[in-house]
Amino acid sequence: MLTEELIIKLNTLQPGLVAEEGAQWTTVNIEPADWPALAPRLKNDEELFFDYLFCLTCVDWKTHLTMVYHLESTRHRHIMVIKSRLDRNIPDIRTVSDIWRTAEFHEREVFELFGVNFLEHPDLRLLILPDGWEGKFPLRKDFEDPVNMIKL
Amino acid sequence: MYRETEIIHAGSIASLDTGSGGYMVINIGPQHPATHGVLHLVITLDGETIKKVEPHLGYIHRSIEKMCESLSYRQFIYVTSRMDYLSAHMNNHGCALCVEKAMQIEVPHRAKVIRVLMDELTRLASHQLWWGAMAMDVGALTPFFLAFREREMINDIMEETCGARLTMNYMVPGGVMYDIHPNFQRRTKEFIAHFKSKIDEYDELVTNNVIFQNRTKNVGYISKEDAISYGMSGPSARGSGVSCDIRKYYPYEVYDQVQFEEIIETGGDSFARYLVRMKEMRQSLSIVEQLIDNIPEGDFQAKTKAVLKPPKGEFYSRVETARGDFGVYIVSEGGTTPYRIKFRSPGFSNLSALDHMARGAKIGDLVAMMGTLDLVIPDIDR
Amino acid sequence: MDVRPPIAPQEPFPGKVIPSPTGGVLVTAIDDVINWARSNSLWPLVFGTSCCAIEMMSTASAKYDWSRFGFEVARATPRQADVIIIAGTIVNKMAPVLKRLYDQMADPKYVVAMGACATSGGPFFYNTYSVVKGADHVIPVDVYIAGCPPRPEALLHALITLQEKIKKGLTREQIKMPKPE
Numbered sequence: 059m060l061t062e063e064l065i066i067k068l069n070t071l072q073p074g075l076v077a078e079e080g081a082q083w084t085t086v087n088i089e090p091a092d093w094p095a096l097a098p099r100l101k102n103d104e105e106l107f108f109d110y111l112f113c114l115t116c117v118d119w120k121t122h123l124t125m126v127y128h129l130e131s132t133r134h135r136h137i138m139v140i141k142s143r144l145d146r147n148i149p150d151i152r153t154v155s156d157i158w159r160t161a162e163f164h165e166r167e168v169f170e171l172f173g174v175n176f177l178e179h180p181d182l183r184l185l186i187l188p189d190g191w192e193g194k195f196p197l198r199k200d201f202e203d204p205v206n207m208i209k210l
Numbered sequence: 211m212y213r214e215t216e217i218i219h220a221g222s223i224a225s226l227d228t229g230s231g232g233y234m235v236i237n238i239g240p241q242h243p244a245t246h247g248v249l250h251l252v253i254t255l256d257g258e259t260i261k262k263v264e265p266h267l268g269y270i271h272r273s274i275e276k277m278c279e280s281l282s283y284r285q286f287i288y289v290t291s292r293m294d295y296l297s298a299h300m301n302n303h304g305c306a307l308c309v310e311k312a313m314q315i316e317v318p319h320r321a322k323v324i325r326v327l328m329d330e331l332t333r334l335a336s337h338q339l340w341w342g343a344m345a346m347d348v349g350a351l352t353p354f355f356l357a358f359r360e361r362e363m364i365n366d367i368m369e370e371t372c373g374a375r376l377t378m379n380y381m382v383p384g385g386v387m388y389d390i391h392p393n394f395q396r397r398t399k400e401f402i403a404h405f406k407s408k409i410d411e412y413d414e415l416v417t418n419n420v421i422f423q424n425r426t427k428n429v430g431y432i433s434k435e436d437a438i439s440y441g442m443s444g445p446s447a448r449g450s451g452v453s454c455d456i457r458k459y460y461p462y463e464v465y466d467q468v469q470f471e472e473i474i475e476t477g478g479d480s481f482a483r484y485l486v487r488m489k490e491m492r493q494s495l496s497i498v499e500q501l502i503d504n505i506p507e508g509d510f511q512a513k514t515k516a517v518l519k520p521p522k523g524e525f526y527s528r529v530e531t532a533r534g535d536f537g538v539y540i541v542s543e544g545g546t547t548p549y550r551i552k553f554r555s556p557g558f559s560n561l562s563a564l565d566h567m568a569r570g571a572k573i574g575d576l577v578a579m580m581g582t583l584d585l586v587i588p589d590i591d592r
Numbered sequence: 593m594d595v596r597p598p599i600a601p602q603e604p605f606p607g608k609v610i611p612s613p614t615g616g617v618l619v620t621a622i623d624d625v626i627n628w629a630r631s632n633s634l635w636p637l638v639f640g641t642s643c644c645a646i647e648m649m650s651t652a653s654a655k656y657d658w659s660r661f662g663f664e665v666a667r668a669t670p671r672q673a674d675v676i677i678i679a680g681t682i683v684n685k686m687a688p689v690l691k692r693l694y695d696q697m698a699d700p701k702y703v704v705a706m707g708a709c710a711t712s713g714g715p716f717f718y719n720t721y722s723v724v725k726g727a728d729h730v731i732p733v734d735v736y737i738a739g740c741p742p743r744p745e746a747l748l749h750a751l752i753t754l755q756e757k758i759k760k761g762l763t764r765e766q767i768k769m770p771k772p773e
Binding site: 187188196201203206207208209 | 684685717718719720721722723725
Binding site: 240241247248268269270271272273274276277279280288289292295296339354355358359361362365375376377588 | 639640641642643645646647649650653654655680681683685686689693715716718719720721722723740741743
């Protein structure tokens with residue numbers, strides 16, 4: 059489905075969405091509060107059928123954090139990108155690990171590197187960082203570590 | 211070469227009625243005999259049946275994503291060959307494609323063909339090492355030496371052209387770094403002729419071996435819907451019937467001009483994944499054969515500025531490595547260094563399905579499953 | 593071709609044979625014989641974390657065989673190994689594991705740091721928060737190898753250097769031993 063058709067279809071599920079200009083794939087911005095209602099419908103709807111979540115990440119803009127989800131449908135072969143802006147002091151968003159099982163590990167990684175809290179995640183703890191690194195979020199832009207990091 | 215195990219909770223053997231419910235918790239790793247890398251699995255056992263597998267990662271986490279935020283757009287490519295070192299060319303290729311997409315650089319046709327040739331040779335080398343390592347894990351020690359014998363031939367070809375055996379830094383945004391060596395075509399043709407007879411030998415030695423088949427059939431079953439939901443890709447997913455080859459659906463370079471098949475098996479167990487990789491080796495060999503005589507003349511690198519500054523925006527490129535779908539996501543703010551880079555590694559998603567596959571199996575089956583998933587741990591930890 | 597002067601005498605067996613009518617008498621020092629025996633049968637512990645492990649596996653297989661030099665069996669358990677070849681980057685989470693493996697090895701033990709990452713942090717030296725900048729922050733090292741990854745011949749050269757060091761009596765292990773009164 060083309061970008062225009064996808065946007066029309068998405069607006070029937072969640073009104074008020076517009077595609078971003080100049081992006082590589084169809085990109086929409088949503089509010090974190092709308093995500094729990096929209097995500098199962100993206101997977102189960104027959105015309106959309108986004109069953110393959112291939113990238114889940116977070117970007118730290120210095121005033122806020124943005125979650126980015128890349129979804130693909132193995133049946134119709136269209137790709138969509140969902141972005142959601144989170145407040146830096148209360149970065150809460152609901153998990154999608156019950157819908158797409160791959161999100162379990164990806165969300166644990168985003169939690170430990172950026173500090174985003176995923177509500178209702180079955181097991182949110184450190185995955186890649188060693189013990190004792192809770193609370194330090196290394197990939198944030200204001201992370202300082204004079205002991206380990208040698209700056210060029 | 212056998213696994214290292216270490217009992218961590220000596221107390222839980224005594225307290226069999228309370229605590230973890232009568233189950234024993236055992237560590238496998240992180241020190242392995244160098245086949246898969248440093249993977250730490252905490253398995254909960256009831257006798258010898260596995261109840262739960264929990265991977266602990268991070269023993270080779272080199273903070274590559276943070277480091278790339280201070281490297282320029284030409285410099286960060288060398289780091290990716292150290293991530294999944296067995297398909298180093300394909301990782302570099304993905305990064306170069308992303309930067310070219312951002313700056314809209316047109317790559318000359320000769321460079322595209324050379325890139326695809328190098329990719330397919332690397333895929334062959336990676337699958338050869340996988341075959342040797344998997345057979346060694348299951349217990350057969352001879353295939354390890356046979357696999358390395360062929361791999362050394364590819365390494366020598368790569369060394370003559372690219373300068374290095376393992377972490378070749380050959381792809382740059384705009385093409386390839388140097389032109390191919392005059393001996394490249396002759397040596398590759400010798401290798402093709404040699405390998406065609408050897409791959410039948412591989413089949414005779416391991417694939418048709420009744421002990422190997424008993425170890426891998428009906429072990430580690432995962433269904434098609436579960437494989438998609440866990441985000442699996444590459445040969446591990448194609449063994450369950452998922453059709454996901456990036457070279458077919460989103461072709462890049464000259465993949466739409468060569469004839470090859472996407473291998474799909476519907477078994478879903480370890481033996482199906484094994485067969486996918488064996489057949490993929492034959493397909494890669496046929497792609498190399500089609501291209502080796504038809505390398506067009508021309509430039510090997512497009513003219514680019516010395517300092518690359520992509521415009522503001524976000525760019526994503528996908529390539530098919532030997533393990534699956536590798537993605538490079540660059541967020542650029544217009545400067546000389548990227549603002550944020552994310553590498554979507556195929557092993558990370560493949561590993562998350564291990565727990566699902568291993569419930570109810572024995573420890574020996576776990577070894578066979580990890581062999582067919584073809585994990586390279588630095589790719590997972592980044 | 594090795595351009596530096598050999599650091600150990602090049603004779604195959606240390607000692608002097610004095611011929612006598614019924615055969616010969618071998619005169620040698622016990623330390624020399626022990627060093628000769630130890631250096632020619634070092635069993636490595638495979639400790640490969642990342643890319644250098646593949647070059648180590650290449651050295652172990654048929655083209656650049658290391659069992660010609662005595663490294664016949666690569667043991668997986670530290671209790672039965674003599675030399676630990678650190679092939680790959682050491683990160684903060686792995687450093688206690690490395691220390692524990694080193695402590696579990698029995699004396700005499702030797703350490704080879706293979707590759708740029710184990711020598712000094714390598715390509716991951718600047719701007720990383722989790723890499724130990726050199727394995728010698730954790731355990732003492734006898735031989736360093738440069739390269740990223742080093743060629744199998746470089747690894748063989750390092751292993752032969754280790755053998756010569758042992759024969760000469762210059763490893764950290766041997767210097768630590770108390771002198772006879």
